[in-house]
Amino acid sequence: EAQVTQNPRYLITVTGKKLTVTCSQNMNHEYMSWYRQDPGLGLRQIYYSMNVEVTDKGDVPEGYKVSRKEKRNFPLILESPSPNQTSLYFCASSLWAGNTGELFFGEGSRLTVL
Amino acid sequence: GQNIDQPTEMTATEGAIVQINCTYQTSGFNGLFWYQQHAGEAPTFLSYNVLDGLEEKGRFSSFLSRSKGYSYLLLKELQMKDSASYLCAVRESGGATNKLIFGTGTLLAVQP
Numbered sequence: 001e002a003q004v005t006q007n008p009r010y011l012i013t014v015t016g017k018k019l020t021v022t023c024s025q026n027m028n029h030e031y032m033s034w035y036r037q038d039p040g041l042g043l044r045q046i047y048y049s050m051n052v053e054v055t056d057k058g059d060v061p062e063g064y065k066v067s068r069k070e071k072r073n074f075p076l077i078l079e080s081p082s083p084n085q086t087s088l089y090f091c092a093s094s095l096w097a098g099n100t101g102e103l104f105f106g107e108g109s110r111l112t113v114l
Numbered sequence: 115g116q117n118i119d120q121p122t123e124m125t126a127t128e129g130a131i132v133q134i135n136c137t138y139q140t141s142g143f144n145g146l147f148w149y150q151q152h153a154g155e156a157p158t159f160l161s162y163n164v165l166d167g168l169e170e171k172g173r174f175s176s177f178l179s180r181s182k183g184y185s186y187l188l189l190k191e192l193q194m195k196d197s198a199s200y201l202c203a204v205r206e207s208g209g210a211t212n213k214l215i216f217g218t219g220t221l222l223a224v225q226p
Contacts, residue, residue, distance in 0.1 A: 033213075035216075040218060041218065042201070042216045042217055042218040042219060043157070043201070043203075043214075043216040044216075045213060045214075048213065058213070090156060090157070101145070101205065102147070102159045102162065103147075103157075103159070103214065104159075105156035105157050105158070106156060107155065107156050108154075108155070108156055
């Protein structure tokens with residue numbers, strides 16, 4: 001089954017404790033991206049990757065890091081989480097160029113930072 | 115700047131038709147998407163418009179007017195399961211970035 005898988009789905013952590021949210025897709029998509037969703041603000045892009053070893057900042061990259069060592073994986077790293085990073089996070093992937101570029105989303109990771 | 119506007123909430127009756135509007139002002143345009151998102155779940159793709167006109171897909175249709183910066187999503191024969199948030203998103207430019215700018219979503223409640 002074609003899918004984007006995120007882990008963990010739910011996490012409660014404390015300020016400053018490094019964490020990683022993993023994202024994996026099995027559709028051989030070149031493009032992957034992380035979004036956060038907050039009430040009243042909609043989905044905002046954090047980082048994106050056009051292919052292996054190619055990443056770039058989205059609209060709200062502060063406090064986050066990413067890496068793309070393999071095509072299928074795109075982990076989101078919070079080196080020192082703060083309460084303002086409490087949010088619902090979505091990983092998404094798509095083919096690039098030559099088609100609609102429809103984004104396929106993972107099921108989301110709800111993060112609470114105390 | 116970037117701005118995508120859609121109503122915050124709408125209510126409709128089962129079996130009826132509802133139209134959800136979206137207006138946008140972006141620095142570029144390379145396609146408009148509609149996504150459906152049920153509470154606590156991931157957004158799922160509904161439709162894509164890049165040229166002016168109407169795209170129909172079953173009970174769902176989406177319209178685009180690029181000159182007016184306007185789109186709507188039309189849902190026919192509403193069912194209870196259509197209760198969800200509907201997200202309008204614009205892709206600003208072509209190439210590899212595939213960056214989508216999302217509106218805040220319209221929460222649709224379908225009543226019996």
